[in-house]
Amino acid sequence: MLIGSSLKMYFGRARTLEWTRAVAAICAEHPAVQGGVVEPFVIPTFPSIPEVVAIASDARMLVGAQDLHWEDSGAFTGEVSAPELAEHGVSLAEIGHAERRAMFGESDATVALKVAAALRNGIAPVLCIGETDEGAPAAAAAACIRQLEASLALAREADAIGRLVVAYEPVWAIGAPRPAGDDHIRAVASALREHLADDQLDAQVIYGGSAGPGLLPRIADSVDGMFLGRFVHDPAAFGTILDEALALRGAR
Ligand SMILES: O=C[C@H](O)COP(=O)(O)O
Known part of the structure; x- marks a missing residue:
């Protein structure tokens, strides 16, 4: 499953990095991501891409452009x-x-x-x-x-x-x-x-x-x-969806 978010133009640099760090921390610990059930991704604005790549790559998150x-x-x-x-x-x-x-x-x-x-x-x-x-x-x-x-x-x-x-x-x-x-x-x-x-x-x-x-x-x-x-501007919601993906895999 490929699960991710485009941040569109909602956030500035600081909130983009804060959100990415929070979601990356969830992904780095989450069995759905670390077990290969989910490939997470984030699509920030262009100027934030280099900093987002640095945060995301450690958590196995893909980074996109808008x-x-x-x-x-x-x-x-x-x-x-x-x-x-x-x-x-x-x-x-x-x-x-x-x-x-x-x-x-x-x-x-x-x-x-x-x-x-x-x-x-x-x-x-x-x-x-x-x-x-x-x-x-x-x-x-x-x-x-x-x-x-x-x-x-x-x-x-x-x-x-x-x-x-x-x-x-x-x-x-x-x-x-x-x-x-x-x-x-x-x-x-x-x-x-x-x-x-x-x-x-x-x-x-x-x-x-x-x-x-x-x-x-x-x-x-x-x-x-x-x-x-x-509906994932709250990073915890991203974690909830990872839980759902993991439960689905368990159910199959
Ligand atoms: O890129 C995401 C989609 O356009 C959905 O955005 P939304 O969930 O805020 O409607």
Whole structure:
């Protein structure tokens, strides 16, 4: 199970490091992490990456970036390349989050460029997809598969291989009081898993969107992990979800 959180732009440097130290301390002691049941990750803002990598690596936590540019170098003021992120020890990069699509004009075309850039640089894309409006699971799954394939178009043309994390995040469930319904998540995540089952990319499907303690046991048969936000701002909640993952492993 891949379980982690994007800190978005919620915290400054001090709180980012405080949160990472607290979660790293939990992970360093937790049998779910140390026993290999859970691979934890954290995705801080760009400037905090080097300090977060230093804290996280001792606790077997992966570190991600919240975005990257699709070119490997050049005159792209304000952007950050995949090769530079890799130099910093970043192994995941969030691509196409709903907030970036809605507020910063990201399209499936730019997402496809970024996914290809991540894969060619050995960084696993955390490719965020999800339907915009609440509706029937079958329609949501169809929309997500269309978005997924559009986002993978260039990687497929390049015959890319590597790890792919698909973060299923229904847009209507992000920043909400509660996650999407269990049956909805299970139906869409299962369809995505089935779609990717024989893929040459090594794909995992994780769920995000107002997720917190209590959700994983209800959807664990359909997902490979969780993409957490506000509901793990208290580090103890991260520990609770690790407990849940461990209990699920024990139950199998
Ligand atoms: O990156 C995480 C997701 O967008 C979910 O955030 P949220 O749990 O705060 O809704």
